[in-house]
Amino acid sequence: MKIKIKKSVLSSKKYNINIRNKFKNKIKRQSKKKKSKPIYLATIQQSSFVKKPTKIIPTPAKVEFPNDINKITRYLYDIQRCKNHKLIIDHRNMKEIDNVSILLMTAGISNIFNDKKLKKHKKYIPNKHIDERLAAIGYWNALCVGDNIKDNLDYLRITSDSKETIDNELHANIVNFFAKKDEIIMAYKDELFDAIYEAMANAKEHAYKGTDKKIWLLGSYNKREIEFVFYDIGQGIFESLAENTTKFGKILRRFSGIFGKNRTLERLCTTNLSKYKNQGERGLGMMAFKDFVDIVEKSGSYEALLEVTTSNLMFSSKNGTTKINQSIHGTLIRWVIRSKT
Amino acid sequence: MKDKLEYNFAQEFTKTPGPRYKRLGEHSGEEFREILEKLLQEYKFVEIDGGGITTSFNPSFLSEAFGKMAQKLGGVDELLKRVRLYSPTNDKLEEKFRRYADIQG
Numbered sequence: 064m065k066i067k068i069k070k071s072v073l074s075s076k077k078y079n080i081n082i083r084n085k086f087k088n089k090i091k092r093q094s095k096k097k098k099s100k101p102i103y104l105a106t107i108q109q110s111s112f113v114k115k116p117t118k119i120i121p122t123p124a125k126v127e128f129p130n131d132i133n134k135i136t137r138y139l140y141d142i143q144r145c146k147n148h149k150l151i152i153d154h155r156n157m158k159e160i161d162n163v164s165i166l167l168m169t170a171g172i173s174n175i176f177n178d179k180k181l182k183k184h185k186k187y188i189p190n191k192h193i194d195e196r197l198a199a200i201g202y203w204n205a206l207c208v209g210d211n212i213k214d215n216l217d218y219l220r221i222t223s224d225s226k227e228t229i230d231n232e233l234h235a236n237i238v239n240f241f242a243k244k245d246e247i248i249m250a251y252k253d254e255l256f257d258a259i260y261e262a263m264a265n266a267k268e269h270a271y272k273g274t275d276k277k278i279w280l281l282g283s284y285n286k287r288e289i290e291f292v293f294y295d296i297g298q299g300i301f302e303s304l305a306e307n308t309t310k311f312g313k314i315l316r317r318f319s320g321i322f323g324k325n326r327t328l329e330r331l332c333t334t335n336l337s338k339y340k341n342q343g344e345r346g347l348g349m350m351a352f353k354d355f356v357d358i359v360e361k362s363g364s365y366e367a368l369l370e371v372t373t374s375n376l377m378f379s380s381k382n383g384t385t386k387i388n389q390s391i392h393g394t395l396i397r398w399v400i401r402s403k404t
Numbered sequence: 405m406k407d408k409l410e411y412n413f414a415q416e417f418t419k420t421p422g423p424r425y426k427r428l429g430e431h432s433g434e435e436f437r438e439i440l441e442k443l444l445q446e447y448k449f450v451e452i453d454g455g456g457i458t459t460s461f462n463p464s465f466l467s468e469a470f471g472k473m474a475q476k477l478g479g480v481d482e483l484l485k486r487v488r489l490y491s492p493t494n495d496k497l498e499e500k501f502r503r504y505a506d507i508q509g
Contacts, residue, residue, distance in 0.1 A: 256460035
C-alpha cells in the first residue's frame with residue numbers, strides 16, 4: 064500500500080507560481096489605472112517623494128562664439144530650468160564647437176550645479192574628436208565625477224580657481240607652457256603675464272559680491288594661432304560700475320549716460336584711467352589687456368587681437384564695440400595672436 | 405643710516421608678485437611697500453634685484469608699492485635717488501619700474 068504525503072501548501076511549486084502571477088496581475092492592473100488617470104482642471108501638488116520625469120537636453124550641434132551666443136544661453140537656461148529633475152545632457156548631437164563656447168558652457172553648467180559633480184554616461188558623449196577636446200578643456204573634469212583632465216594634449220590647457228583671493232601662480236603654468244612653444248609668447252611673456260594677472264585681479268576685486276569668486280583661464284595653440292581666454296561669471300563690468308560709489312564710478316556713469324555703453328567699454332579698454340581716480344595710481348588694469356596686443360602688433364610678423372565681452376557688448380581691438388545677440392554672464396576677455404605668414 | 409642694501413626680491417619676498425592690496429592676496433604691493441619703508445629708514449639706497457621671478461611685476465603691484473612710495477618721498481625723482489629695481493635677465497624691468505613709479509595722477 065502506498066502512502067501519499069501531502070506537501071505543505073506554502074512550499075508547493077504550484078502555490079509559488081500562483082502567488083507570482085497574482086502579484087504580476089495586480090501590478091498590471093495598477094499600471095492600467097495610472098494610464099487612464101482623469102484630467103483635473105487644477106494641478107494637484109505632488110509629494111516631493113514622487114519620482115520626477117527625466118528631462119533630456121540636447122547640446123546645440125554647431126556653436127561658435129559670439130554668433131551663436133543665443134544657443135548657449137538657451138541651452139544653459141534649459142539646464143537651469145530642469146536642474147531639479149533627473150536630467151540627461153545629450154552631447155551626441157555636438158558637431159562643431161569653438162573653445163570659447165566650451166568654456167562658457169563649462170562655467171555655466173558648473174555654476175548652475177554649484178560645482179556639484181554629475182555622472183558621465185558613455186551613451187550621451189559626442190564623437191571622439193570633440194570628446195577629447197571637452198576632456199582637455201576640463202569640461203568633463205569640471206562637471207563629472209572621476210574624470211580627470213587629460214593633460215597629455217599639447218595644444219590645450221585650462222585652469223580655474225574659486226578662492227576669495229588671487230592665486231598669484233594660476234596663470235604661470237599656462238603662459239609658460241605656450242611660451243616654450245612659440246617665440247612670440249616667449250618674447251612678450253611679461254606683457255602677457257601682466258594682461259592675464261590684471262584680468263584676474265579685476266575679477267576678484269570687482270566682479271563678485273560673495274566669497275565664491277570663480278575664474279576660468281584657457282590657452283590653446285595651433286601652429287598659426289595662439290589663444291588665451293579669461294572668463295569670470297560675475298556681475299559684469301557695467302553692473303560693477305553701477306555700484307562704484309567713487310568719483311571714478313560717477314565720471315564713468317556720466318560718460319555712459321552721454322555717449323552710451325559702447326563708447327564706455329571702448330574707453331575702458333583703451334585709455335589710461337588713472338587720472339580719473341582719486342588714488343592716482345589706479346585704473347591701469349584694463350590698459351594692460353591692450354598693451355600686450357599693441358606690443359605684439361609692433362613686432363610686424365604677427366597680428367594680435369583683443370576682445371572684451373560683457374553684457375551684450377563686445378569690444379574688439381580690430382572692429383571697435385559691437386552688439387552681440389544676447390548678453391553673457393560676467394566678463395570674457397580673449398587674446399589671439401596669429402602669424403602673418 | 406647705512407649706505408646701501410642689495411635686496412634679492414625672489415629670495416627675500418616672493419617669486420610671484422601679488423595684487424595691489426593685502427586683502428586681495430598674498431605678496432601684495434601694499435605688503436612690499438611696508439617692507440620697503442622700513443628698509444629706507446635704515447639704508448640710504450636700496451637696490452632690488454628683481455631676477456628669478458616666475459611670473460611678472462604686474463602694474464597693480466608696481467604702482468601700489470613704488471607709486472605710493474614715490475608720493476610719500478615727495479616725488480618720483482626722490483624715489484629714484486633711493487630705490488632701484490632691475491633684473492639681470494629682463495632689460496625691460498627697470499623702464500617698467502620707472503613708468504609705474506611715475507604714475508601719480
